[in-house]
Amino acid sequence: MKRIVVFISMILVLSSCGEAPKKSNEINLYSQRHYKVDEQQYKVFEKETGIKVNVVKANADELIERLKNEGENSPADLFITVDAGKLQKAKDLDLLQKISSPIINQNVDVDLKDVNGYWIPITYRARIVVYSKDRGDVSELSTYDNLTDEKWRNKVLVRSSSNAYNQALLSSIIANTGEESASKWASKLVKNFARDPKGNDRDQVKAITAGQGDLAIVNSYYIGLLLSSENEEEIKAGNSVGVFFPNQGEDESGSHINVSGIGLAKNAPNKENAIKLMEFLTSESAQKTYTDTSYEYPANPNVEPNEIVKKWGSFKKDILDLNKLGVFRNKAIEIFDKSDWK
Amino acid sequence: MEIIKKIVQIEHKRWIIGSSLIALFLLLPIIFLFSNIFEIEQSSFVYLWKNLLLDYSFNTFYLIAITSLFALLFGIFPAWYVSNYKFKFRVFFDIALFLPLAIPTYIMAFTYSDLLSYTGPLQSYLRNNYPDFSNIFNNDYLQIEILGILLGLALYPYVYTASRVSFSLIGSTYINMSKNLGLSSTKLFFKVIIPLSKPAIFSGLFLVIMEVLNEYGAVKYFGVNTYTTGIFRAWFSMGNENTAIQLACLLIFLVFIILFIEKLSHKKSKFYYSANSKIEKLSTPTSNKYLYIYSLCSLPFILGFLIPFFYILNNSILNFKNIDFSRLFELSLNSIQVSTISTVLIIIIALLFLYVEKISKLKLSTFISQVTSLGYVIPGAVIGLGVILLFTKIPMLSSYSLVGSFYVLIYAYVFRFLAVGKSPIKSSLEKQPESFDDTAKTLGLGPFKILQKIHFPINRLALITAFIVTFVDLLKELPITLILRPFNFDTLATQTYEFAIEEMMVESSSYSLAIILIGSVMLVFLKYIINKQINAS
Numbered sequence: 001m002k003r004i005v006v007f008i009s010m011i012l013v014l015s016s017c018g019e020a021p022k023k024s025n026e027i028n029l030y031s032q033r034h035y036k037v038d039e040q041q042y043k044v045f046e047k048e049t050g051i052k053v054n055v056v057k058a059n060a061d062e063l064i065e066r067l068k069n070e071g072e073n074s075p076a077d078l079f080i081t082v083d084a085g086k087l088q089k090a091k092d093l094d095l096l097q098k099i100s101s102p103i104i105n106q107n108v109d110v111d112l113k114d115v116n117g118y119w120i121p122i123t124y125r126a127r128i129v130v131y132s133k134d135r136g137d138v139s140e141l142s143t144y145d146n147l148t149d150e151k152w153r154n155k156v157l158v159r160s161s162s163n164a165y166n167q168a169l170l171s172s173i174i175a176n177t178g179e180e181s182a183s184k185w186a187s188k189l190v191k192n193f194a195r196d197p198k199g200n201d202r203d204q205v206k207a208i209t210a211g212q213g214d215l216a217i218v219n220s221y222y223i224g225l226l227l228s229s230e231n232e233e234e235i236k237a238g239n240s241v242g243v244f245f246p247n248q249g250e251d252e253s254g255s256h257i258n259v260s261g262i263g264l265a266k267n268a269p270n271k272e273n274a275i276k277l278m279e280f281l282t283s284e285s286a287q288k289t290y291t292d293t294s295y296e297y298p299a300n301p302n303v304e305p306n307e308i309v310k311k312w313g314s315f316k317k318d319i320l321d322l323n324k325l326g327v328f329r330n331k332a333i334e335i336f337d338k339s340d341w342k
Numbered sequence: 343m344e345i346i347k348k349i350v351q352i353e354h355k356r357w358i359i360g361s362s363l364i365a366l367f368l369l370l371p372i373i374f375l376f377s378n379i380f381e382i383e384q385s386s387f388v389y390l391w392k393n394l395l396l397d398y399s400f401n402t403f404y405l406i407a408i409t410s411l412f413a414l415l416f417g418i419f420p421a422w423y424v425s426n427y428k429f430k431f432r433v434f435f436d437i438a439l440f441l442p443l444a445i446p447t448y449i450m451a452f453t454y455s456d457l458l459s460y461t462g463p464l465q466s467y468l469r470n471n472y473p474d475f476s477n478i479f480n481n482d483y484l485q486i487e488i489l490g491i492l493l494g495l496a497l498y499p500y501v502y503t504a505s506r507v508s509f510s511l512i513g514s515t516y517i518n519m520s521k522n523l524g525l526s527s528t529k530l531f532f533k534v535i536i537p538l539s540k541p542a543i544f545s546g547l548f549l550v551i552m553e554v555l556n557e558y559g560a561v562k563y564f565g566v567n568t569y570t571t572g573i574f575r576a577w578f579s580m581g582n583e584n585t586a587i588q589l590a591c592l593l594i595f596l597v598f599i600i601l602f603i604e605k606l607s608h609k610k611s612k613f614y615y616s617a618n619s620k621i622e623k624l625s626t627p628t629s630n631k632y633l634y635i636y637s638l639c640s641l642p643f644i645l646g647f648l649i650p651f652f653y654i655l656n657n658s659i660l661n662f663k664n665i666d667f668s669r670l671f672e673l674s675l676n677s678i679q680v681s682t683i684s685t686v687l688i689i690i691i692a693l694l695f696l697y698v699e700k701i702s703k704l705k706l707s708t709f710i711s712q713v714t715s716l717g718y719v720i721p722g723a724v725i726g727l728g729v730i731l732l733f734t735k736i737p738m739l740s741s742y743s744l745v746g747s748f749y750v751l752i753y754a755y756v757f758r759f760l761a762v763g764k765s766p767i768k769s770s771l772e773k774q775p776e777s778f779d780d781t782a783k784t785l786g787l788g789p790f791k792i793l794q795k796i797h798f799p800i801n802r803l804a805l806i807t808a809f810i811v812t813f814v815d816l817l818k819e820l821p822i823t824l825i826l827r828p829f830n831f832d833t834l835a836t837q838t839y840e841f842a843i844e845e846m847m848v849e850s851s852s853y854s855l856a857i858i859l860i861g862s863v864m865l866v867f868l869k870y871i872i873n874k875q876i877n878a879s
Contacts, residue, residue, distance in 0.1 A: 070745060198565025
């Protein structure tokens with residue numbers, strides 16, 4: 001019996017070794033972002049301000065569940081996602097509070113801001129079309145809708161509908177053209193698929209290079225990552241495709257974009273520090289770090305995109321209220337299921 | 343009055359009540375989860391039925407079928423050769439065939455898809471050197487069949503171990519008798535050995551099927567929608583808890599059917615290993631048999647361990663200058679620490695349940711013990727959510743904000759992996775005659791002393807086996823850690839996964855290599871123990 005008591009007390013001691021967040025000079029993040037660049041940013045911030053940054057990284061929806069259930073006792077100050085839809089979902093569940101900071105207000109692009117002021121953008125990415133330089137003809141490309149044309153039968157590559165980026169794209173189409181037309185778009189596009197959806201965005205590009213299809217719908221920064229890869233073959237794959245921004249016509253909506261953004265938790269125990277971090281992340285120096293390491297577009301209009309990204313030229317963004325990406329999320333998934341987009 | 347009298351008469355009350363309370367405590371998240379949201383909502387069921395169920399069911403069953411087929415192929419034949427024949431490197435293969443267990447399934451899938459991809463080394467090499475020839479390999483490898491084979495490679499060691507132990511114990515009596523009756527070695531294998539070992543093989547296969555049902559990372563990457571991906575999609579993407587719970591129920595129902603089939607197969611072939619008749623002399627294979635032996639023993643090892651291992655090793659060497667060794671060390675320590683603490687707890691609790699089941703002989707105890715194994719069939723993220731609900735919704739618990747502490751993380755681990763730790767101890771306890779307990783009792787030992795003085799030493803090897811198997815499984819654990827972990831807490835598995843889903847295989851390599859190495863060392867040690875067990879019985 002004694003031994004058991006000793007053992008249990010051992011566990012208690014060991015398990016209390018973990019860093020429990022205290023209400024001191026700290027800040028606690030629930031983050032969906034898990035890129036190296038984020039760690040770099042937090043380190044610089046810690047150095048500059050002396051505020052310690054604590055992070056839990058997981059899937060956005062799971063973090064929302066955790067936030068929701070923790071309620072008033074939640075230690076989280078900020079909720080960071082790579083999808084405005086999830087921020088809207090968190091706001092809808094009453095998990096966020098309004099952010100007011102003149103500095104942030106000045107730092108970020110007006111088009112990307114949340115109209116209600118509950119979250120801020122830090123970067124954005126476009127969901128674009130890439131085409132095979134050998135077999136594709138740019139002049140034949142125009143809109144997302146054009147991808148459903150019969151001439152692309154068995155030629156379109158895209159990843160699974162479980163992916164949040166595809167869900168956001170379809171949500172934007174629902175918001176712009178209505179449910180019925182979005183539904184038609186999805187089922188017609190499925191007919192043009194070169195293969196069942198699978199893999200990630202980079203795999204779609206590789207599949208074009210491998211000749212399994214001619215067009216792919218991907219996020220812009222993946223092309224940047226391919227082109228800056230250490231694997232020569234990946235650079236070749238990146239170079240074999242051309243980048244095309246859809247919906248650029250005068251009366252068209254612009255290319256679908258989505259932000260990576262931050263919401264301020266409703267019960268944030270370290271609110272002041274949290275706002276400091278947001279101000280820092282939208283500042284010019286931090287924005288430069290983002291664009292150069294993850295090839296995303298900066299939310300701060302004073303910062304230029306990375307050289308690789310700049311070469312693709314500027315484009316017209318779809319400046320839809322990005323909260324709609326969350327509002328129409330369930331509808332989008334239903335349409336995916338009904339159109340057999342796996 | 344009668345009932346009270348009966349209760350008073352029951353032996354070992356304290357043990358039974360104690361274990362029941364622990365079981366209840368472990369089951370709380372699931373009870374809470376189901377009672378909280380389980381109301382059959384017709385619309386979601388109709389939606390599920392109309393759009394998804396057929397596809398999900400087909401994929402789930404098809405994937406189970408392919409994985410099982412390959413797990414059996416890769417597991418049974420080598421196990422038979424190693425148990426029955428004398429050949430060079432036999433001892434080496436016996437250990438080597440075990441090692442793929444150290445590689446998490448998602449790493450196996452990511453590694454192979456990278457290896458085979460258009461920009462991977464195989465196709466690049468062919469394209470640059472034999473352009474005419476290269477097109478043959480230019481295929482889409484992200485297919486459900488390929489996934490099944492890869493899962494088979496990662497999971498066959500469960501079948502291998504189970505059948506290896508069984509084959510060695512079947513005994514020369516059966517084999518000699520069959521040979522005297524004129525059975526060829528092929529017939530002997532299929533008509534005698536396999537039927538006799540069915541329960542053992544099935545118990546290995548059961549673990550394989552459980553792992554497939556729970557698989558998330560690899561399945562999602564390959565675009566294969568199974569019940570588990572469906573649960574995630576319904577719950578997390580659509581916020582439709584009802585559909586998710588319905589799918590989870592279906593999953594659990596499926597597991598009960600499989601368990602039922604296993605019970606049936608056990609009943610049909612009641613067979614006991616006779617103590618003194620294990621294979622004493624290994625036979626010498628004929629010369630053309632060597633070919634089968636070497637190819638069937640080396641194939642699973644090469645594909646399941648050597649190739650992924652060297653690919654990951656090579657990536658780590660290429661990336662050597664970028665490896666952050668202090669972080670690697672820190673994460674290794676984190677992984678080892680939480681896995682060790684949880685494993686020890688699991689073993690203690692498992693032993694308690696099994697022991698109470700043994701001494702009380704009550705149906706209730708057996709039932710409790712079985713129900714607590716349920717954690718193994720429920721997807722990790724669902725357990726994680728149940729735990730969050732439990733610790734935040736019950737007023738008594740919520741004021742302590744326990745979510746995000748190590749206690750809660752370890753609690754979830756214990757529930758999820760209790761079954762893994764229990765199974766080796768269970769089979770060991772079952773082998774011991776009742777007379778041990780009875781003798782001890784007449785000598786005046788109490789239940790605790792009996793456990794300490796008799797069962798602990800006798801089952802020492804089983805306990806170590808349970809420890810290692812559970813430890814290796816925990817080392818690879820992903821979904822629960824992701825959702826329940828404390829601030830700034832990463833393990834080797836979470837770090838590997840975060841790099842891998844961004845397709846940064848090179849960056850992830852040093853962390854996955856650490857998982858594989860730690861796991862391999864433990865498994866080699868385990869193999870040594872199992873062989874000791876085989877030789878001792």
